[in-house]
Amino acid sequence: KAGVTQTPRYLIKTRGQQVTLSCSPISGHRSVSWYQQTPGQGLQFLFEYFSETQRNKGNFPGRFSGRQFSNSRSEMNVSTLELGDSALYLCASSFNSNQPQHFGDGTRLSIL
């Protein structure tokens, strides 16, 4: 069974640009969550989607947004990029909320 796939693996952007990251969950998983990981703040929850609806949201500014498609694939978008947005962005999927989440290997975003 294929794991969680995130694309691209690496991305370099400049301040003020916007970026879209993609996540394909494990087949059959309907819940997709996004996390940001930085050396200073660790792993922080961004948001969770289930059946195309955002079900939970972390404490991030509105520049961070996401969506989920009918096939459970998810995208997250960050607009007006700032230097502090440099991080590893992780996607995790689960069959439903009472099952463990399984993570992809992330997209490493660098802002110049």
Added chain:
Amino acid sequence: DAKTTQPPSMDCAEGRAANLPCNHSTISGNEYVYWYRQIHSQGPQYIIHGLKNNETNEMASLIITEDRKSSTLILPHATLRDTAVYYCIVRVADYGQNFVFGPGTRLSVLP
């Protein structure tokens, strides 16, 4: 904030059992204990989870104290590939309940 406390780092000799402790003294009755690990440059990997009974799978064993205020993850025969940051998380298995990761324990398996 994370609801768990873990030692920041531990060493273990290769081939020996690694016992990673976690304190979760404020755990509520419907919160599960989950363990993940993260090897450098990879996403966190699910290891095991439990509610109140001890659990074992092909990767590890989870021992939860009777009062559920602490737990121990046991890697029975640690290898160099088990060197990673180990996260202990408590979470209600319900809709809208995200995983809150603390700083974890950095386990170094030494040859």
